[in-house]
Amino acid sequence: MTSFVIQSHVDRPETPWTSPFAGSTTSRPHDPDCTFCQIIDRSLPATIVYETPLVIAFLDILPLRRGHTLVVPKMHCSRVSELPAPYAGAVGEAVSVVAKAITQAIDHTGLNVVCNQEYxxxxxxxxxxxxxSPIFSTTSALTPKRPEVKPPSQRAMHRLEFASRSELDDDDAEVLAEKIRSKL
Structure with missing residues (x-):
């Protein structure tokens, strides 16, 4: 059985790269149909704000709010519960570094950090x-103008936020990315 498994991998093509495991050379798990793998390989464009040998961070093209950034391991893995420890650690560190830079770039400390698995x-x-996080002011559409009017529920605010999403303009993305990069 083992020889059959080994033989099936003999002529398998590999993408050489430097592994995070004690400098060994191996192949990086990669899915050519994956949007993020294509961004990592630079075959799809992205506004990159941060990068290390194991992680890349770029602005979301359909942001919930200004500064919405994705932090992605450079190894193709679909489940965070299966992400190898070196990548998980590198992603955690990158989330912290990027979060700090975003809060400084937009002068607002409120953030949500979210990672979904399958769902x-x-x-x-x-x-x-x-x-x-959203910034509400007295002129915000979500803030009542009269004190007797109840503020919208959290669910209603989420719906309004989702409905207000628009695609990120390339020029705006580059200006924002430069502000974030300057804080790294």
Whole structure:
């Protein structure tokens, strides 16, 4: 049985790279049909704000709010529960570094950090969303103008936020990315 398994891998093509495991050379798990793998390989464009040998972070093209950034391991893995420890650690560190830079770049400390596994996971590749929280002011559409009017429920606010999403403009993305990069 073992020889059959070994033989089936003899002519398998590999993508060489430097492994995070004691400098050994191995192949990085990669899915050519995965949007994030294509961004990692630079075959799809993205506004990259942070990168290490194990992690990449880029602005979401359909952000919930200004500064919405994705932090992605450079290894294709669809479940965070299966992500090898070196990548999990590198992603955790990157989330912290990127979160700090975003809060400084937009001068607002409120954030949501979200990672989905299977459920609500649009791209089946581990990724964390670092999303600035909404900023409500007295002129906000979500803030009542009269004190007797009840503020909207959290569910209603989420619906309004989702409905207000729009695609990120390339020029705006580059200006924002530069502000975030300057804080790293």
């Amino acid at each position: 609500a996971q649009a791209v089946p590749h581990v990724h964390y969303h670092v999303i600035p």
